[in-house]
Amino acid sequence: MRQVLIALTLAATLGGCGGRKSPPAAEAGRREAEQAPASSWRAIATPADRERLRAWRDSWVDALARARASGAAQAIAAQGALLLPDTRLPDPLPPPGDYRCRVFKLGAKGAGGLNYVAYQYFTCRIARDGALLRLEKITGSQRPVGRIFPDPAGRPVFLGTLMLGDETRPIAYGRDQSRDLAGFVDRVGERQWRLVLPLPAFESLVDVIELVPAAS
Template identity: 45%
Template sequence: MKRALLLAVALVTPIAAMARDTAADRDKPYAWRGAVLPRDHSRLHNWRQAWLEALDAARAGGAGDKVAAEGALLDPDAAQNDPAVPDGAYRCRTIKLGGGRPYLEEPPVPCRIADGHFAELEGQQRIAGNFWRFDGVRLLLLGALALGEERGAWPYGRDEQRDVLAFFERLGPHRWRLTIPHPAWEAKLTVIELTPAA
């Protein structure tokens, strides 16, 4: 009984911590370790395998030319140092690789970054979450999906099918990407390109 109680506390603690964390808390080295749930450790550590599987599936499905045309966006090794991104309005373009359709590009939607928080503002599947300091090349985003007409976003950790774990990287001046390894739905890898809104 005592062991079961300790396990329950361990599983709930990261969720409770996220509910009260601030951007300053999330910027502390290794703070993300206390926020990532055990069930997401494999996605966190096997991100490169997700890239390779997704690219192989897209090419095998006849989308090799589309993958090549995207250049750095779909290159797992294209990230540059210093992923910091200014607060503001952005345009988010999503590409899903390796799902039922090997290559699926969705229309761009408006999104916003403010005080370490990312949110897509339109679309049937909208990601929202908080950035955590990870290393000198990537930030870690922990968040969740909102669907359809739902208002607001669920917190990370409430529903495994909605949870989002993603890496945020800089590709060049005024260009970034979010990559979601092994998302719960529709793909082996989801890539979201961010560019400043016009």
């Protein structure tokens, strides 16, 4: 019965289609999820994503060191506060609307990979989704989509999945660990936000997605 309740919570909060079923959560994780309100990211996050979130800063420092050592120090410095782990301004939630977004991949996971990649601007959208915000990358071959959860600690948490290629619907969060994404949303400038994704399954140690309003 307890596993059924968790499955229903996941389906209602981050619905989708396809993918593989994730293994049962650990007993401690199940207890914490059952005690958390439905609007809390703690009621939804998988154990693997909790680990990603806990390791965010160490992963980022490691990724920056690799990127700088590869010759990208000047390119990183040119981005100012965007790629600095500890830069966070008050009022971190971005307002609903259309955004220009670009992805920075820091620190290669495998031998032969690039330690610094900066992509061109794509299109992202943030919309109201009940009491939460929904963030979706509209264009590009890798498209995160998910919800932003406020957190009492003051740093909003993103939980979602990765759409690839010509897929038209996201896999349900928690069904395929290789597609699950977890991260933080920060405001780093007057009209500039970022989505930080530590330890994604593919390519990099950290992805940083810059978000600026499309009208700016």
